Amino acid sequence: MDYRFNEATVVLPAELIDKSLQNxxxxxxxxxxxxxxxxxxxxPEESLxxxxxxxxxxxxxxxxxxxxxxxxxxxxxxQAAEYFDCRWEADGxxxxxxxxxxxxxxxxxxxxxxxxxxxxxxxxxxxxxxxEIFEEFIASLRWRHAAPRPNESQNELSGYCLALHLSDRSLxxxxxxxxxxxQIDPFEVDNGLxxxxxxxxxxxxxxxxxxxxxxxxxxxxxxYQLVVRNGANDSAPLQNCFDFIERVEENLYIRxxxxxxxxxxxx
Numbered sequence: 001m002d003y004r005f006n007e008a009t010v011v012l013p014a015e016l017i018d019k020s021l022q023n024x025x026x027x028x029x030x031x032x033x034x035x036x037x038x039x040x041x042x043x044p045e046e047s048l049x050x051x052x053x054x055x056x057x058x059x060x061x062x063x064x065x066x067x068x069x070x071x072x073x074x075x076x077x078x079q080a081a082e083y084f085d086c087r088w089e090a091d092g093x094x095x096x097x098x099x100x101x102x103x104x105x106x107x108x109x110x111x112x113x114x115x116x117x118x119x120x121x122x123x124x125x126x127x128x129x130x131x132e133i134f135e136e137f138i139a140s141l142r143w144r145h146a147a148p149r150p151n152e153s154q155n156e157l158s159g160y161c162l163a164l165h166l167s168d169r170s171l172x173x174x175x176x177x178x179x180x181x182x183q184i185d186p187f188e189v190d191n192g193l194x195x196x197x198x199x200x201x202x203x204x205x206x207x208x209x210x211x212x213x214x215x216x217x218x219x220x221x222x223x224y225q226l227v228v229r230n231g232a233n234d235s236a237p238l239q240n241c242f243d244f245i246e247r248v249e250e251n252l253y254i255r256x257x258x259x260x261x262x263x264x265x266x267x
Contacts, residue, residue, distance in 0.1 A: 033121065037119075064089050097120065
C-alpha cells in the first residue's frame with residue numbers, strides 16, 4: 001500500500017508494518033520528562049474500550065510492579081479517549097506515566113481509524129512544570145480529518161449517526177454508526193445511558209455482537225452494532241426529543257440546537 005509521511009510517499013511492502021512514533025524531549029536536554037506519540041493497529045471491529053483493555057493487559061504483563069492510579073474517560077478534540085495515570089519500576093527506578101488512548105480518524109478518505117497513544121513519562125513522580133506541559137500538549141491536539149469528497153458539503157449529514165446521552169442530555173454527532181459504536185463505551189450502552197438515531201432522526205437499535213463480561217476481578221467490554229429494525233415503532237424519533245436536549249456536543253457537522261432542529265425538520 002502507499003504510505004505517506006511528511007517528506008515523501010513510499011509503497012509499503014506487505015511484510016512491513018508502521019510502528020513509527022514521535023518522541024519529544026525537553027529543550028534543555030534533561031532526561032527527566034518526555035512525551036511519546038505512538039500508534040497501534042486495531043483488531044477487526046475493535047472499539048476504544050476493547051483497545052484500552054488490550055493495552056492494559058499488555059502493560060500489566062510487561063511492566064514490573066505496574067499499577068493504575070487513575071483511569072477516566074475524556075475527550076480529545078471532540079473524540080472520545082481514555083486517560084490512564086500509571087506507575088511501574090525499571091531497575092529499581094520508579095516510573096510515572098500518563099497515557100491518553102484514542103481512536104484517531106484517518107486523514108485519508110479510504111483508510112480506517114487507528115489507535116493512538118500519547119504517553120508522558122517522568123521519573124519518580126509527575127510534578128510541575130511537567131503536569132502543565134503534558135496537559136497543554138493534549139489540549140492542543142487537533143485531528144486531521146479526511147477532506148470532503150467533491151460536491152460533499154461538511155454540513156451534509158447523509159449516513160451520520162446521532163447519539164443522545166440520557167444522563168447529561170447532550171447530543172453527539174458521529175461520522176457514521178460504526179464510529180459511534182467504536183467510541184461509545186459498551187458498558188454505558190448496556191446500562192441504558194444512550195439512545196441512537198440515524199440522520200433522519202429515526203431510532204437505531206443496539207445489536208450485541210459480543211456481550212460485556214463482568215467477573216469478580218475484571219470487566220471485559222463487549223462489542224455492538226447499530227441497526228435499523230424494520231417495522232419497529234416502539235421508540236419515538238429524535239424530533240420528539242428537542243425539548244429534552246440541553247446541548248449539542250462540539251462536532252464538525254451540527255453546531256447548535258437550532259441547527260439540529262432545522263436540519264431534522266428538513267428531512
